[in-house]
Amino acid sequence: MTGFGQIDGVVSDGDLISHFGDAFREQRRLADGAALAPLGDRTVIEVAGPERLSWLDSITSQAVGRLAPGESTELLVLDPQGRVEHAAGVLDDGASTWLIADSGDAEALAGWLTRMKFRTQATVDVRSDLALVGYIDGGAVASTASAAAYAPHGVPLVWADPWQRISAGGHQYAQVAEHPAADFAWRVALLTTESADALAASLDHDALAGLLAAEALRVAAWRPRWTTEVDERSLPHESDWIRSAVHLSKGCYRGQETVAKVHNLGHPPRRLAALHLDGSDAVLPEPGAPVFVGDDEVGHLTSVARHHEDGPIALAILSRRAPIGDLVVRADGIDIAASQQVIVPADAGATADVPRLTRLSRRPSAPDPRDSGAEV
Structure with missing residues (x-):
């Protein structure tokens, strides 16, 4: 320490x-x-x-x-x-x-x-x-x-x-x-x-x-x-991480084919959203708390905080098909109302004015052992 x-x-x-x-x-x-x-x-x-x-x-x-x-x-x-x-x-x-x-x-x-x-x-x-x-x-x-x-x-x-x-x-x-x-x-x-x-x-x-x-x-x-x-399913597109951590026009690396495919075709399986939580309850929900629309579970909280200006806020990873609108976070049997602000749209990539990657069908003439089975 x-x-x-x-x-x-x-x-x-x-x-x-x-x-x-x-x-x-x-x-x-x-x-x-x-x-x-x-x-x-x-x-x-x-x-x-x-x-x-x-x-x-x-x-x-x-x-x-x-x-x-x-x-x-x-x-x-x-x-x-x-x-x-x-x-x-x-x-x-x-x-x-x-x-x-x-x-x-x-x-x-x-x-x-x-x-x-x-x-x-x-x-x-x-x-x-x-x-x-x-x-x-x-x-x-x-x-x-x-x-x-x-x-x-x-x-x-x-x-x-x-x-x-x-x-x-x-x-x-x-x-x-x-x-x-x-x-x-x-x-x-x-x-x-x-x-x-x-x-x-x-x-x-x-x-x-x-x-x-x-x-x-x-x-x-x-x-x-x-x-x-990040969990075992996370793609960088889902949390808008291409913004800072992915270079779309560099050469091959492990996983690049999926990056190109999802970016070019759009529709990542999940999407990150920002939530403003009802602040009437003194206890914040924990990360991992499920998010619902009606009786349908559509995702879960990933990060939760109390902001000095915005009050209780959270990030949540939602199904791509989750409706855009108000949600409910369920924590310890209590329903907490949450207003949603879209970070990653459901059609992210498909309608964006982005450069289309051309490396999707390229493969090196001989595999690079460092790729350890990578797709390129």
């Missing part, structure tokens, strides 16, 4: 700090860029070696082969059927590539990468000695966090979440005039244990926020995570 867990008033479970005494106030300050949040639920993986970027480019959904030092992006690892297996933020410093993964996925992702190395000149190491803090850029804490960031090769390790805008090669399915992520300038600084302790000791209590605050801002921005929005 870093020094953040020793601060008076902290409510935590090990390295997972829920709040520092006032979750709503912390959330407002975090949104204003005046506070930072220790992210004990994320883990860093370091990938080093001269072939690291070309190798990661060949086995993941994102084009990272020419990633410049200090540049950030995001990648997914898909199975041969195009389903999401792993997800990570990506930052390169010219000598190493740093992956930021949800802690529940980090060991499995590192293990998969290690198995895929074969003769590639790259090493994969889980860096449990590093801590992470998140904040909104442009505020009072940004320079403090950046100055404390680990810089083993001269580049401060601060990841800029690409979710704020559509990445090069990506596409947005959400049909909104202004995406709620437009103000979500989320940054994550990587710290040594020593610098994390020094940072914790130097900050005023008002400059700290817990995971409850960070999650509320994420849910309000419709931002998917591996921990919450």
Whole structure:
């Protein structure tokens, strides 16, 4: 545990700090860029070696082969059927590539990468000695966090979440005039244990926020995570993850045929929606709570939060055929009314003005053993 867990008033479970005494106030300050949040639920993986970027480019959904030092992006690892297996933020410093993964996925992702190395000149190491803090850029804490960031090769390790805008090669399915992520300038600084302790000791209590605050801002921005929005059926299209983590015009990678097919033909099996929940009940439903239209179960909650302005909010994965309109969330025998805002339309891809991928019928003359049975 870093020094953040020793601060008076902290409510935590090990390295997972829920709040520092006032979750709503912390959330407002975090949104204003005046506070930072220790992210004990994320883990860093370091990938080093001269072939690291070309190798990661060949086995993941994102084009990272020419990633410049200090540049950030995001990648997914898909199975041969195009389903999401792993997800990570990506930052390169010219000598190493740093992956930021949800802690529940980090060991499995590192293990998969290690198995895929074969003769590639790259090493994969889980860096449990590093801590992470998140904040909104442009505020009072940004320079403090950046100055404390680990810089083993001269580049401060601060990841800029690409979710704020559509990445090069990506596409947005959400049909909104202004995406709620437009103000979500989320940054994550990587710290040594020593610098994390020094940072914790130097900050005023008002400059700290817990995971409850960070999650509320994420849910309000419709931002998917591996921990919450991914299950054994998840396609990147369903949560609009092509926006930031999939490059539609890069070369072959495992699962690319499904990505192209669903993108070109449209109609992903499920779709992510944002819900505003009836706030009359003091208890929030838990993730996994079923969502109904009448007597028909049409999906389940994936993320739930209390927002300082919007009140109880949630993300839910719904059947493509779920009606657009009000829903009911059933939790502990209680029905909670929910108004729905569509994130991914039922016909996502089919009616969008998008480039049509031409690689669907291309196959390499000889299989690449690194694809491990991949469809390309």
